[in-house]
Amino acid sequence: MSEPKRIRIVAVDDHEVVRSGLRFSLMAFDDLELVGEAADGEEALRVCSEVQPDVVLMDMMMPRMGGAEATEALLRNHPEMKVIALTSFEEGTRVQEALQAGAIGYLLKDVGADELVRAIRAAHAGRATLSPEAARALAKAAIEPPELGQDLTKREREVLALLVEGKGNSEIAEVLNISHHTVRFHVSTILSKLNAANRAEAAALAVKHHLLD
Amino acid sequence: MSEPKRIRIVAVDDHEVVRSGLRFSLMAFDDLELVGEAADGEEALRVCSEVQPDVVLMDMMMPRMGGAEATEALLRNHPEMKVIALTSFEEGTRVQEALQAGAIGYLLKDVGADELVRAIRAAHAGRATLSPEAARALAKAAIEPPELGQDLTKREREVLALLVEGKGNSEIAEVLNISHHTVRFHVSTILSKLNAANRAEAAALAVKHHLLD
């Protein structure tokens, strides 16, 4: 054993090509050691439990279990691990999701190896790293929008989802096992919360702003 | 000079991490040589003109100039080059776009190095390679495709656009300077063409399928 403290890293990404890139990029640095890889969130949990890394590089867009969910689950069991979100796009919502899940860093995949390594060392030391794009997106998200539709209740979302599918009030009532009067009440509330003139606009807004899933 | 004919490759991707992955993955094969990299479509055109590669690995989702557009432009000037589309997701439309642009292969980024190399050699020999997912998506697209909403007339699209904004029939009538009876007629036609139960679903479908600009 040469150095007493190499930073142990796990790379999580569903794309083999990306994992290769990380693998070889990190190889050039003596103080870093890639000790595991995973292709989705579930696998990440298994691998991390086993190899106990210091830092986890986590892709956000993955099948099965998404990056945010995986990060949250991982940190619940291993609060000492540092997660850096690595992603392709700089949507404001994604950034917030990741940080809220407990990621200490957020980088775009177009970072160079050196910058990535800096972020890894920083994370290991407990310092956060945000890519400029992510920081900008975060700032923008913090300023402008009460983010349309964030104040919808769970029930209202259910109603909205059915509404988007073209269901009428009575159909919605049937599916949810409630009175059609109640449905109308919910729809009315939804319209005012979304500032929509009618259900057509509400449906359009729901899709446009990804209010469902 | 060892072998007379190494396959000359250019990698195009906006993510540095991915390019590293490709760079190191290809390094292990004697008959392959990575002779250039580019981070977007425009750069790809420049680089390829300069280094004259045999095969181009082209990401489809890039800023400035998308992969499909770049592929088309590239092949117009260099019809002898073989382009393999490399992408993150298997949307049917993307696959069609890529192939229509002239790509000879379509792979997901989760392919392993060996599979990638097989595809490169195949492309160089003029043989196509489709990932199973891509092939499936293509087949599905070929079967289903009346491509929802393609048969809408110009007027119907105008009506639909206003409908999405939450306008009522009379409002739409006013904007378009036609009778509200006519609007209702158009809406009725739209609903049947989109197979929607009501204007709410029609609005949702319009947004979901990008039926408007």
Added chain:
DNA sequence: CGAGAACCTAGACATTCGTACAGGTCGTAG
């Protein structure tokens, strides 16, 4: 020229929507 497509208009009808008002239960945070 004739056929067809796209577009427009209109009346009648049942249905659905959206709102306003007036209450009720339930669980939880103060």
Added chain:
DNA sequence: CTACGACCTGTACGAATGTCTAGGTTCTCG
């Protein structure tokens, strides 16, 4: 405990919606 928010039910009423039928114009293409 009390207040509050989310959720539920109901009545009543005017307005909007969707379908039907039955025409009309304008333009293009064979």
